[in-house]
Amino acid sequence: TAEQAELAAMSVISAKDEVALQQLQAEQPDAYNELAQTAALFPAAMEESELGEIPEGWGVKRIGGMVERFSVGKKYSQKTASEKGSIPILDQGKSGIIGYHSDKPGVLASPEDPIIVFANHTCYMRLILHDFSAIQNVLPFKGKDLNIFWTYYATLGKQEFIEYKGHWPDFAIKEVVVPKIGLDRLFGERVSSLVKSSFQNEKQNSKLSELRDALLPRLLSGELPVGTTNEVSA
Known part of the structure; x- marks a missing residue:
């Protein structure tokens, strides 16, 4: 799904797993939102x-x-x-x-x-x-x-x-x-x-x-x- 793709992108960009991302969202929401905005710039598909x-x-x-x-x-x-x-x-x-x-x-x-x-x-x-x-x-x-x-x-x-x-x-x-x-x-x-x-x-x-x-x-x-x-x- 688009949500899973964005979460995967956030994980790659930040070098954090899903648990660490959840912790980041709870403790540093501004940093989490910035990371999400960055991930949203990357497409979820490839093309030739x-x-x-x-x-x-x-x-x-x-x-x-x-x-x-x-x-x-x-x-x-x-x-x-x-x-x-x-x-x-x-x-x-x-x-x-x-x-x-x-x-x-x-x-x-x-x-x-x-x-x-x-x-x-x-x-x-x-x-x-x-x-x-x-x-x-x-x-x-x-x-x-x-x-x-x-x-x-x-x-x-x-x-x-x-x-x-x-x-x-x-x-x-x-x-x-x-x-x-x-x-x-x-x-x-x-x-x-x-x-x-x-x-x-x-x-x-x-x-x-x-x-x-x-x-x-x-x-x-x-x-x-x-x-x-x-x-x-x-």
Whole structure:
């Protein structure tokens, strides 16, 4: 029945069995109702598609038809990048950054308005939450009327590295199952706080690493005196 189907969906989404769901309904009715509303967005049947069975009412789209490309503005290189600066320059390698500059960024991004980049030759993909510039063949994009966090995870890993060539045409024709309107937004709301928290942790780790690299040589050389045990503890 429709009721059983919805209960099954609630169980899968929450990882709770029927007894735990009953307890949730009694103790946290608001959380239970929110879970029920989420489950109601999922269909109770499957239908055939070119990719096989997919949830009823969902669709299949090529990546190229569901995303919008953006320009990176001025393109940088190893020769024009500096070791320090306020704007990172993204490259196609796994490390992600080739250097820095202190001019106007080529692409604006933030935790509230991220953008996805695809490395055309190496196929590395990243969700970027800060302003940046890039070298050639780093391709930024967003989803057309689709939540950015859902778009990132829906397209991540769809194109594997084959050889050192331009992979965007192969990436753009890959097909993705697209949910009903609203589910991509709900997914984004659920995962955005986790992604933003990870981004803030990475920023803090980077600052701590810079502080360590600046202080350690001074400590080893004796330039920076080491306090007493009590002072260090304090």
